[in-house]
Amino acid sequence: MTAKRSRQVPDRLRVFSAGRAEAALLFCLALISCTERDRAEKGTARPDLVFKLALQPNAANKVWEGANLVKEYLERESNGRIKVKFYDSAVLGNEIELLEDCHRGQIEMVQATSSKVTNLDPTFGILDLPYVFISDEHHKAVLHGSIGRDMLNGLREYNMQGLAFFDCGWRNIFTKGVAVKKPEDLAGLKIRVMPSPAMVAALNRMGASATPLSATELFQSIKTGVVDGAENNPNVFMSEKFYEAGCNHYCLTQHFSNQHFLVVNLEWLEGVKQNHPDLHELILKAPAAIMEEYDKRWGAAVAKAMDEMESVGVTIVRDVNKKAFMEEVQPVVEEFFKRYSQVDRGYLTRIRREASLE
Numbered sequence: 181m182t183a184k185r186s187r188q189v190p191d192r193l194r195v196f197s198a199g200r201a202e203a204a205l206l207f208c209l210a211l212i213s214c215t216e217r218d219r220a221e222k223g224t225a226r227p228d229l230v231f232k233l234a235l236q237p238n239a240a241n242k243v244w245e246g247a248n249l250v251k252e253y254l255e256r257e258s259n260g261r262i263k264v265k266f267y268d269s270a271v272l273g274n275e276i277e278l279l280e281d282c283h284r285g286q287i288e289m290v291q292a293t294s295s296k297v298t299n300l301d302p303t304f305g306i307l308d309l310p311y312v313f314i315s316d317e318h319h320k321a322v323l324h325g326s327i328g329r330d331m332l333n334g335l336r337e338y339n340m341q342g343l344a345f346f347d348c349g350w351r352n353i354f355t356k357g358v359a360v361k362k363p364e365d366l367a368g369l370k371i372r373v374m375p376s377p378a379m380v381a382a383l384n385r386m387g388a389s390a391t392p393l394s395a396t397e398l399f400q401s402i403k404t405g406v407v408d409g410a411e412n413n414p415n416v417f418m419s420e421k422f423y424e425a426g427c428n429h430y431c432l433t434q435h436f437s438n439q440h441f442l443v444v445n446l447e448w449l450e451g452v453k454q455n456h457p458d459l460h461e462l463i464l465k466a467p468a469a470i471m472e473e474y475d476k477r478w479g480a481a482v483a484k485a486m487d488e489m490e491s492v493g494v495t496i497v498r499d500v501n502k503k504a505f506m507e508e509v510q511p512v513v514e515e516f517f518k519r520y521s522q523v524d525r526g527y528l529t530r531i532r533r534e535a536s537l538e
Contacts, residue, residue, distance in 0.1 A: 227263040231288035240419040242481035246346040249470035302520040310382035344467030348438035355409035360431040363387035372410035414485035431497040
């Protein structure tokens, strides 16, 4: 009977086999490493941080540039480690809804009009007071200085952290057929305002019948005569084509300054700080890093909008008696602090001191 041949692998073959297996393993690891490196270089590597950034405006409204520049900066400077899911045009809700979702942590980052947070923190209503700012320089100094930072940090009480303000210039009155130069010119006119108590009170004191309406209703309301006009900055006037609704006078009352702000959910931000401290620092740095470019684009858009207004037949009323309007609205300030006694009046003192008013 022939003996069965042993299946035992000779030592020299076992060593050779092990060497081949080790080489194969190293080759696979190298291949994976090269693939990951190639994906990273192509921007297809899985990011370390993915979050939502939402806002109501679309690209036609140049304040949109604030959020867009932040998105681009974070994705570029993080080398793809941050992926921002960008939702504009109110696809996730209007500004009130977006802020509520940010408060609850359902949306990590939101850009909104600062007036829309006054129901949560009335301190922001100070920024809505009429003629509280006297120049572009004054406005920017407050928003980007210690006063603005203190107001943004106050949102921590509501599980949110404000990151920055975006200057949106001046709000001016526009009407159908009426050149508004003094308070008497507003008598009997229904002027749409945002649903901000300070704004409503101010327009009433200026001589109008203030009519709160949502932005989505405004065009048709002007066209059908529900209101006689509204107030907003030049960019919004042109991007929303209010001249097609019949508004042919844009009056430089400059009664309100306007600003958006960028805010994040505080719990989420603290989580980023714990898990990715370098990305946390990048998020905090982003608004300041893009602000000069934002201001440049906003300024250019305002100049373009003013030129376009005249080209479509809108009369720009420049000889406005702002002093007369300022005198009429003074009681609004006192009414505001009576209504919101919890608001620190020191903010207004600091704002005025910034302009050497006190």
